[in-house]
Amino acid sequence: MTMTVRDLRPEVRADVEGFARVRRLALPFYLVTADSLAYDATHAHPDSHYRPLVAEADGEVIGTAQVGLVHDSPDPGQGYLNVYVHPEHTGRGAGSGLVRAAEEYLAAKGATRLYAWVLDRPGDRAFAERHGYRASRSAHFLRLDLAGGELPPLQDPPPGVELRPGTDFADDPRPFFELDSETMSDEPSDIDYEFTDYEAWLESTWKHPLFSPELTTIALVDGRPAAFSAARTDGGTRYGTVMTGTARDFRGRGLAKLAKNDSLHRARAAGLTEAFTGNDAGNGPMIAINKWFGYEICATEMRYVRELG
Structure with missing residues (x-):
């Protein structure tokens, strides 16, 4: 060979x-x-x-x-x-x-520092360690059966809260960008991020071929974007939420759960049969939300780090 x-x-x-x-x-x-x-x-x-x-x-x-x-x-x-x-x-x-x-x-x-995600299996971890990498944090992949499983029933939003699809922001996605930027900055990670480049976000998120504004849900409180669940699809039967989060001023009110439930129901109605997502192992609140929906962990990966001399 x-x-x-x-x-x-x-x-x-x-x-x-x-x-x-x-x-x-x-x-x-x-x-x-x-x-x-x-x-x-x-x-x-x-x-x-x-x-x-x-x-x-x-x-x-x-x-x-x-x-x-x-x-x-x-x-x-x-x-x-x-x-x-x-x-x-x-x-x-x-x-x-x-x-x-x-x-x-x-x-x-x-x-000067390299990061690599490695599946949490003995052979994969040994491979990373042989190449000089040390284990850092871990994350889970989760799967939900949309075709045969049961979703929590849809609930009416509380007064002042409105659920809208991402397509409603097609003329001006900037409010969605600002919400995404704030929540992403608070995600558990080894790396600090600054999400300030709107044009780069348009290229990497809004215009990405897998992104589905039709299945993305944004929760507004008194007209202000407050929480969201961003969806991707592969053009077949698979659906994934790549980010679900809430702005700092609105946390603790169940808005992310409302948004994600709305997105999942619309994904199932569109004929999608499998839902995937990922969670940092230290993100207890989001893991609890996903378990409430019926997601099950299907794999775990470890982030490995190597310092270059």
């Missing part, structure tokens, strides 16, 4: 389809399509120096890596590499080749 590591060619359909196939097999609880990968590669913020890589063996993509700098953090020098290998091609050097190429690239771009 001849194995090479090279850049993903987003304009080559076989490349992005191969990348998507590996990601779906290695991480089946995360929504990804060939079109979304091509979009990510061609619309990444220039300061992120985003560089997706593939490991190819005998003309087949068998491994993938998403590589870049955390450009929206006030702390410079932070990079990331998320490496996944086709389950039938592990142990053949694809993962190590991708890690070496990613680290060399990130070091040349000035990275």
